[in-house]
Amino acid sequence: MRNPLQEQLLKAGLVKKSKVAEVAREQAKARHGKQPVAPTESQREAERARQDKADRDRALAQARNAEARARELRAQARQMIVDGQIKASGERSYRFNVDGGIRTLSVDDAQARQLASGALVIARLDAGFVLLTRAHLVKVRERDPDAIVLDHGNAAQDKDDDGYDDPRYAVPDDLVW
Numbered sequence: 001m002r003n004p005l006q007e008q009l010l011k012a013g014l015v016k017k018s019k020v021a022e023v024a025r026e027q028a029k030a031r032h033g034k035q036p037v038a039p040t041e042s043q044r045e046a047e048r049a050r051q052d053k054a055d056r057d058r059a060l061a062q063a064r065n066a067e068a069r070a071r072e073l074r075a076q077a078r079q080m081i082v083d084g085q086i087k088a089s090g091e092r093s094y095r096f097n098v099d100g101g102i103r104t105l106s107v108d109d110a111q112a113r114q115l116a117s118g119a120l121v122i123a124r125l126d127a128g129f130v131l132l133t134r135a136h137l138v139k140v141r142e143r144d145p146d147a148i149v150l151d152h153g154n155a156a157q158d159k160d161d162d163g164y165d166d167p168r169y170a171v172p173d174d175l176v177w
Contacts, residue, residue, distance in 0.1 A: 077144035081123050084136035086111070096122060096150045098129075105129055118153025 006023070009015045039047070090108030094115060097103075105122060107115065111131060114120040123132045123140060124147050132140065132148075140147055 073143040074147075077140045077147050078125065080136060080140050080143070081125050081130060081132060081147060084132050084140075085123075085125065085130040086120065086133065088131050098124075098149050103129060105131075107131070115150070116152055118151065121148055121153070122150040123147050124149050 006015075006020050010017065010020060088105050088107050088111065090106050090111060092107055092109060092112055094105045094107045094112055095102050096105070111120060115122070115131075119134060120131050121134065121137050122129050123137075129149060134153060137148060137151065
């Protein structure tokens with residue numbers, strides 16, 4: 001059974017018999033439910049919610065993994081500092097600036113010379129400070145750069161920011177006081 005519009009189009013010669021039969025088959029399939037059912041709005045919303053939750057869970061897991069990795073690196077750096085620390089014993093007070101305050105470490109004269117030359121560095125260990133050799137410095141700095149407090153061998157840290165970086169205000173070399 002064809003509908004009247006199909007009959008009229010067929011008589012006028014605007015469509016072919018095969019095209020009319022194809023459309024009729026598609027309509028019959030649609031009536032019998034053999035086509036996949038389109039998801040309802042509630043199903044689409046539920047799928048969107050599942051995707052959002054999966055994205056949030058993935059981001060949370062990445063953040064958790066990154067924090068765990070950072071904790072692991074800090075623990076490795078701390079263990080290296082413990083293993084490579086040099087006992088700072090002496091009567092000479094070596095003062096250095098950390099976190100906006102001046103701290104003191106008692107060293108002997110040889111250690112003070114090594115600190116000034118950059119052969120030794122000062123690292124943070126828990127609430128205190130210890131001496132480390134330059135060989136340990138590289139390994140510790142790879143894992144936790146904030147653990148190194150003082151390194152005179154590092155030219156970037158020795159640079160004074162006293163406001164005289166501008167060449168217009170440079171102090172001349174031949175100035176006699």
